Amino acid sequence: MNAAARPIKNIAFDMGNVLMTFNGPYFATRFSDNDQDAALLQAAYFGRGEWALLDSGTIGYPTMLRIAEAHLPERLWPNLHDMAAHWARYSEPIPEVNDLARRLYEQGYNLYLLSNAGTRIDEQLDHCPAYPLMKGRVVSAEEKLMKPDPAIYELLCKRYGLVPAECLFVDDNADNCVGAKVAGMQAFHFTGDVAALAAAIGVSRQQ
Incomplete structure (x- = not known):
């Protein structure tokens, strides 16, 4: 001052x-069993530019989830849904x-x-x-x-x-x-x- x-x-x-x-890479490790999948989850959800649109109120969580799904293999969709629903408990x-x-x-x-x-x-x-x-x-x-x-x-x-x-x-x-x-x-x-x-x-x- x-x-x-x-x-x-x-x-x-x-x-x-x-x-x-707030640590997206750490949150992603809580919903995967290997580093490679955690990195994919982080990049598709927390790491995308659309996250700022979520914070701005321009898009909602269902839209963010669909965007993340489009950037992940379908085998990781259950992990993504679990992470999207529960990551805040690890904050x-x-x-x-x-x-x-x-x-x-x-x-x-x-x-x-x-x-x-x-x-x-x-x-x-x-x-x-x-x-x-x-x-x-x-x-x-x-x-x-x-x-x-x-x-x-x-x-x-x-x-x-x-x-x-x-x-x-x-x-x-x-x-x-x-x-x-x-x-x-x-x-x-x-x-x-x-x-x-x-x-x-x-x-x-x-x-």
Whole structure:
């Protein structure tokens, strides 16, 4: 944060690889018994450009499934269907970030979720420790807006009556942080260093 920045009152977290793991290659290994098939499943589902259309709300999960089927041998369709239905159970909380979010909540910060994700995001959030502490959320597929479009950050602020300059947005994608700054928010590019995140907010890493 620069010296002229306004005090932070609100913190908006991305979900994938900030609060919860998102690792398509790992998920695929849970639904196959060899590395070759796992690689095919990953490439056909999580690895396709159409995944961004799913996150944007442009297509739905049945369409994503049909696209993936078209790029897999039919023998792997049962594995694909099982993976599509259940991969979210293997998305795990990132403990140190969730612990930091809890401490921030206890210190009076307002917490929000701002994520590029599909309409089934609650299958991950239902085991995210920090999510019950949050005052609201903006999810790309639900809004038909995606980061780094400044409009999605502006929507968060308008919906919950937030002053953008008093908000810190945390994301593992640097471009998404740029979008937040264009919208008038402060931003932190998260690369796994929880101590640096805590220091940017102005709190100790542990309490």
